[in-house]
Amino acid sequence: MSERIVIHPVTRIEGHAKISIFVDDAGEIDSAQFHVTEFRGFEKICEGRPFHEMPGLMSRIS
Amino acid sequence: MDSVKRKPRLATVWLGGCSGCHMSFVDLDERLAELASRADLLASPLTDYKDFPEVDITLVEGAVANSDHLEHIRLVRSRTKTLISFGDCAVTGNVTAMRNSFGVTDVLNRCYLENSAVVVGLPAGNQVVPALLDRVRPVHEVVEVDYFLQGCPPPADAIYDLIMDLLHEREPRTDGRRFG
Numbered sequence: 087m088s089e090r091i092v093i094h095p096v097t098r099i100e101g102h103a104k105i106s107i108f109v110d111d112a113g114e115i116d117s118a119q120f121h122v123t124e125f126r127g128f129e130k131i132c133e134g135r136p137f138h139e140m141p142g143l144m145s146r147i148s
Numbered sequence: 149m150d151s152v153k154r155k156p157r158l159a160t161v162w163l164g165g166c167s168g169c170h171m172s173f174v175d176l177d178e179r180l181a182e183l184a185s186r187a188d189l190l191a192s193p194l195t196d197y198k199d200f201p202e203v204d205i206t207l208v209e210g211a212v213a214n215s216d217h218l219e220h221i222r223l224v225r226s227r228t229k230t231l232i233s234f235g236d237c238a239v240t241g242n243v244t245a246m247r248n249s250f251g252v253t254d255v256l257n258r259c260y261l262e263n264s265a266v267v268v269g270l271p272a273g274n275q276v277v278p279a280l281l282d283r284v285r286p287v288h289e290v291v292e293v294d295y296f297l298q299g300c301p302p303p304a305d306a307i308y309d310l311i312m313d314l315l316h317e318r319e320p321r322t323d324g325r326r327f328g
Contacts, residue, residue: 092276097196100167102216104276121276123216126164127255129263131246146166146243146300 088116100148156315157203158183159191160234161224163217164244164284165210167193169235172301173207179308186315202227205314207234207297207307211244212285216278225291230314234307236300238287239327243300245284252280288328295320296327 088111096103102124108116128147132140162170170193176183183189187205191197200220206228212218225231236242247255260270271277287293297310313320 095198097193099193102162106274106276119276121274123214123277124164125256125259125280126213126244127247127250127259130250130255130258131243133258143243146168148166148168 156187156205157201158187158189158311159200159203159206159224159228160189160193161191161200161206161208161210161220162193163208163210163221163238163287164213165235165237166243167209169207169209169237169299169301170194172235172299172304173307175304176308177304179304183311187311200224200227204229205232205311206230207232207311208238208287209234211237211241212281212287212290213244214278214280218281218290221287221290230294231287231291232295232297232310233287233293233327234297235302236298239296239298241284241286245286248283252282256280286328293328295322296325297322298327 089109091107091109093105093107096105101122104121104123106119106121108118110116126147128144132143135143160170160173174180174194189195190201190203200223206224208221208224208231210217212221233239237244241248256270261268288296295310295314297306299306310320310322
């Protein structure tokens, strides 16, 4: 029976993720995907800001 | 018959944040041993749990930024006696909320279209990756918050003082400080 198993949440990592495991009709694993489920947009939010804010700002990525 | 009072149940959660507040929590260093003797850490990104349990105290790090956070914080609030907004992202939105002035479309386009070289395209809707909320919100805009612990990150001493006050059933030394 084909199904998708989702591991949610993935624990003991820095950040947030899920894992999807696709199982085919024969019960064999067809494929697996790792999903990063967080996004804050640092590439955009730094635009227009003074350069000296960047070390403080970017260190809040992680 | 002896009735043994069970240890208070503690949990920590991170939503849209950098986990820096949790690093500050871990900076309790040897005081973690004292904390472990006084409370049980039932659920945390540092442990392996899948279903959030009933707890006495939850530290919530990070702002509410996507649909998963929204769903999870409401569940956490329903299973927590005392909820603490932990760190500036949870208290005010902070860095996570900086995308509010740009809007979701611009922020996604900058990352996945303009700045992409290898795979150019927005994340596909696959029912697994949560949708970004239009506006990132601090925790108190979504659920009732009992105490606020501000800081980016809050110093380990401040975390220790607040948790110990609560575990000893003292009124925390926050002087009634609220942010919402």
